[in-house]
Amino acid sequence: MSQPLRNILRQSLMLLSGLLFLSSSITIAQTTTITGTIIDGPTNKPLPFANIVFPGTTIGTTSDERGGYTLTASGNFTKIVISFIGYKSITKVITPGTSQTVTVKLEPDSQLLNEVVIRSGKRERYRNKNNPAVELIRNVISHKEQNQLGSYAYASYEEYDKLQFSLSSLSTKVADRKIFQKYRFLLNNRDTTTLPGKSLLPVYLEEKLSEHYLRKSPSTDKVIIKGNKRVDFGQYFDSNGLSIYLNRMYSKVDIYANSIFLMTNQFLSPIANSAPMFYQYYLADTLVVGKTKLVGLNFVPRNTTDMLFEGKMYVTLDSNFAVQKINLSVNPRINLNWVRELQIHLQFEQHTDGRYFLSRSDLLADFGVNKTKGGGIFGQRTLSYRNYKTDEPQPAPFYSGQPQVVEATAASQPDEFWQANRHDSLSVAESKVYTNIDSLKRMPSFRRTMEALTFVLAGYKSFGPFEVGPANTFYSFNPVEGFRLRLGGRTTPELSKRYYAETYAAYGFRDQRWKYFLSGTYSINNKSIYQFPQNYIRASFQRDTKIPGQELQFVQEDNFLLSFKRGVNDKWLYNDTWRIDYVHEFENHFSYSIGFKNWQQAPAGSLEFKRIGDADNAPSPTLTTSEFSVEARWAPNEQFFQGKIYRVPIVGRYPVFTLRYTAGIKGLLNGAYNYQSLTGIASKRFWVSPLGYSMVTLQGGYILGQVPFPLLTIHRANQTYAYQLNSYNLMNFLEFVSDHYASISIDHSFNGFFFNKIPLFKRLKWREAVSFKALYGGLRSENDPHTNPSLYQFPVDAQGIPYTYTLGNTPYMEASAGVANVLKFFRIDLVKRLNYLDNPNVSPWGIRARATLDF
Structure with a gap:
């Protein structure tokens, strides 16, 4: 499950749990329940949308399209009144505190209408043609x-x-x-x-x-x-x-x-x-x-x-x-x-x-x-x-x-x-809600309960200005570090809305290395850095492992469930990353960021930085780069799921555009290469009611300059058993690299349009979904280690079989068909890899699952 989705689920569950805490041990009071059918007297046909109320109150209901109704309430009610425009109202005596059936025929009242539409007593087959209602x-x-x-x-x-x-x-x-x-x-x-x-x-x-x-x-x-x-x-x-x-x-x-x-x-x-x-x-x-x-x-x-x-x-x-x-x-x-x-x-x-x-x-x-x-x-x-x-x-x-x-x-x-x-x-x-909740939040018992829920659902234990977590990162494992323990935390706006700090420390028992992270953030507009509009500057250092091709975030959160991966997964990196970033958002939802990164990569596990032309064939210990970056983003009318210390964009009907430019500087702080890269992303959700909706993402990139494979675009693969929308779910880590590429991703949810017509699926309330992803890319000869021995050779496995490839004239493609709303929280996809099946360790089929939150 992705971090944004986890945050949405946590916020929703916290809200629900917080409210339901007050309704613990709820029982249903003794009630009066009236059921029945309202009928048109002249035709004996069901009368939809008639009003049924307890007289003298605002408690009531309306009949459905079949004329049926159910009216339930607590109280000493002895009568109900049935009414409908153009008909005479009827009062019926009922017995309070019981369940009973009251079926009523309403007769037309000509005095209530200036004109009455007479309906045929015979129900004909419904047609749009020559139908005055449709006209x-x-x-x-x-x-x-x-x-x-x-x-x-x-x-x-x-x-x-x-x-x-x-x-x-x-x-x-x-x-x-x-x-x-x-x-x-x-x-x-x-x-x-x-x-x-x-x-x-x-x-x-x-x-x-x-x-x-x-x-x-x-x-x-x-x-x-x-x-x-x-x-x-x-x-x-x-x-x-x-x-x-x-x-x-x-x-x-x-x-x-x-x-x-x-x-x-x-x-x-x-x-x-x-x-x-x-x-x-x-x-x-x-x-x-x-x-x-x-x-x-x-x-x-x-x-x-x-x-x-x-x-x-x-x-x-x-x-x-x-x-x-x-x-x-x-x-x-x-x-x-x-x-x-x-x-x-x-x-x-x-x-x-x-x-x-x-x-x-x-x-x-x-x-x-x-x-x-x-x-x-x-x-x-x-x-x-x-x-x-x-x-x-x-x-x-x-x-x-x-x-x-x-x-x-x-x-x-x-x-x-x-x-x-x-x-x-x-x-x-x-009128009493404002003062009642003010009193409630000051009660120690309520505060203790909410703090416990925050830790269970959000994974953080608050100590006022500082909180420890998230809990799902305390323990994980991988082939390089083995058993890994991690503990971290961050300051909250209670300490300062101007200054923020975040840190963690982790230890791998197999490689016996410490990893850690530290960042400091200054909010220029004196607002929480997690709230719109952001305007802050941040400096950070991170020493940690990562899988090549996965974007290095400020804090790369581990997750115990994501420790389970398919296939071979022993080619990792050790990273020392110094960063400084400036982010500025505007009220019109245009934003830009400027950053500098000094990044030292060292191979881990079975990965090697090895040049074909080296006389002694000895691997290089590290690769260092220094780069400046500029990113512009425009997300018109964007809204967020907002928490105290996180926010997640809400996918709406407006497109989102991102353009990123990066320039590597050789010789700056031991930077080894000059290069430039340009990446563009456009995404939009298309609604096609009642056939559901599609999420479409277009992406492309180009790298100028000669660089080794760790600096190429290593396409986002996924070897976990969780379905990831932004990754290729049957591609292996490090399988494909490019210096220019274009991709399209389409994920469509039919929202049950077809399953609702199949009795078993309709009862289960399952929803169907399909997806398709295609990636076209290539590698210029200047970046191909087979023609340039001075570059790092592509990784190979233990038998010397190539592990990393470039895309040919045919794009990489995969598709999936899924069942969503399983147990109301999960989507399960059967994924099919459509080509490049001859590469080693390829899985042509796979079953992937992810958590969702839909009504």
């Missing part, structure tokens, strides 16, 4: 552009954003237990109105008030954040990183976009350009609001297991064909991990020019390890909009500069500001 949705699709704010030359609005998370299904008896007495102030702060049938304990709340200014040409979206307030868990979570992570999961929903990103998946919008191919639409009813006639349109997936929505929308019957209201949910059989329930409600209001703009968006999701019972986590993101203005431009200089501006007082706005500017008041339970 209506095609009109909605064709008018999408004019119904978006982007159609105006200028537009502005105010946005209020509220995100809250709660522990769900808490029993009222939990707070009475002796072990939880000290947490009574927190456990008694329940909300029983937000989610029907659930008792919620709010533990996280975030609010943001901002003004948005849009310009069509050139395209600009200027955001001014007026206020920003959120729960702070203290040292255990990075508040900014946690906010980005949660907002990423609960992304804003644009119904007019073709794809809607939720959790870690893309859903095809019911009004996407291709939506009629994947959805079925049914006319439900019509009504008049003011002077506007609306048509109700139900929609369901053609295949209930695809990443699609089901729900109902109301569309205006005017020249706009705009969505006036839409409710979205997902079928329980969808291949979505841990999500018990997902609902989205969007409301639109008419502007002065007749267009409809989004006025409110509610996204609700209930998570749980068990989809039917037990404790879980409930999250809700509510966005509301007001003060829409169109075609009122700001002065041209206003739109320049940073796209997002945070006012200096945004994070310190007083309670009076929020009381005056919230679009909706907080519930009683929500």
Whole structure:
């Protein structure tokens, strides 16, 4: 498993574990459960999307596309009310504290509708052709552009954003237990109105008030954040990183976009350009609001297991064909991990020019390890909009500069500001979250628990300004060092946000050598060096082993599981590396770095630096180089999974470009060669809902000058049993070298599109994935030791058989077919090497696995 992925998993598990710690020993309280079916009286057909509520409360639910419903809640409820637009409401008496079935027939009420659509009692085979519902949705699709704010030359609005998370299904008896007495102030702060049938304990709340200014040409979206307030868990979570992570999961929903990103998946919008191919639409009813006639349109997936929505929308019957209201949910059989329930409600209001703009968006999701019972986590993101203005431009200089501006007082706005500017008041339970969590994080028992979780899940033991770890590097082994022990640590922002230090020491019992690392970093902008935007200078020294071809990082973390490798793996390097690096990131996500490295390489294991032309054929002891490097990177709109002392880029829909130039200087600090190299990388994720997504990476490089094989491009091989996205998984270490190359890597996940249609795979919720990698490269004669005896000869094995090769006219290729979402955490690939099968110790087939984290 890669280090970035491990960090993502750790942060996610820490968040989940921290929340579930409070819900230990959760039990489900005595409840009233009502199930049944809602039926259209005249036709005896199921009636989807009818409302069922306990009268006098906000606890309720809606019937699904088959008319079925389940309503569960704790309380002394004796009645339920069933209603649907265009039908007479019915009240039914129930027995509290029991489970019972209530099936209801609703009769049309002509007084509620200005017009009623009469549906045939005979269900015909569904067709798009000559279907009035499909004709209506095609009109909605064709008018999408004019119904978006982007159609105006200028537009502005105010946005209020509220995100809250709660522990769900808490029993009222939990707070009475002796072990939880000290947490009574927190456990008694329940909300029983937000989610029907659930008792919620709010533990996280975030609010943001901002003004948005849009310009069509050139395209600009200027955001001014007026206020920003959120729960702070203290040292255990990075508040900014946690906010980005949660907002990423609960992304804003644009119904007019073709794809809607939720959790870690893309859903095809019911009004996407291709939506009629994947959805079925049914006319439900019509009504008049003011002077506007609306048509109700139900929609369901053609295949209930695809990443699609089901729900109902109301569309205006005017020249706009705009969505006036839409409710979205997902079928329980969808291949979505841990999500018990997902609902989205969007409301639109008419502007002065007749267009409809989004006025409110509610996204609700209930998570749980068990989809039917037990404790879980409930999250809700509510966005509301007001003060829409169109075609009122700001002065041209206003739109320049940073796209997002945070006012200096945004994070310190007083309670009076929020009381005056919230679009909706907080519930009683929500209003107590800020003070409750402040009290919680000061409790010694909570701090001890979080410190234990940090060590178990993140591998670090904190001692305030310094922490020891990571634990997964304490022990490993390899053919050169044998049994290897390592201990290290780093300072934290608690010691200083300006100065940082990191170190480790390791000892190999076979080679009986000490290895160590030491670095010091100065933050120029006085921010954590792990937070965006970075601006720091770092100096470091590292003495350690490495496998040729693997990039030497500041700290090359060992991992016990990665100690297991296939085939021959005895050609290593000892490295002494002095480095100094300057890194500068900008708010527009352009960054550059400048560095200098003095690198001394010595062969280890069976590797030798040996020249064919040497008279005594004696190997050279070391190779020293001194090089300067410059790297530029542009990652527009990039976001990060952010921790206190690490960050991992989030793969989004924007491309990432990297260009690196390196120059070796002969004679500088014993540098032995003059050379130059240029490397370019471009990567992008392409979404093709509902067929999943592809990650495509293009890379190329060129080396100018004459250099021995350790300074050539040693292509990234992988001899572990873990699948690595950026390596060739059936290539051997040191197998191929080049001084010029180009490569392409395509990894596509179908997200269960095909497996969901196979009964066994659908039950297991497996997801299919495929990949293809091709590498074209070559070696000029000046860098070929066979024509230049002064260069180090390519490595050979114990029998003198060549171990390292160059690529011919045919590119190296490998492909794989994989099954993802195995046990919800793993992807297993069957990898096939397609050519160069005559090289020694080649594995034409292999099974590789890696951990993933998807919803």
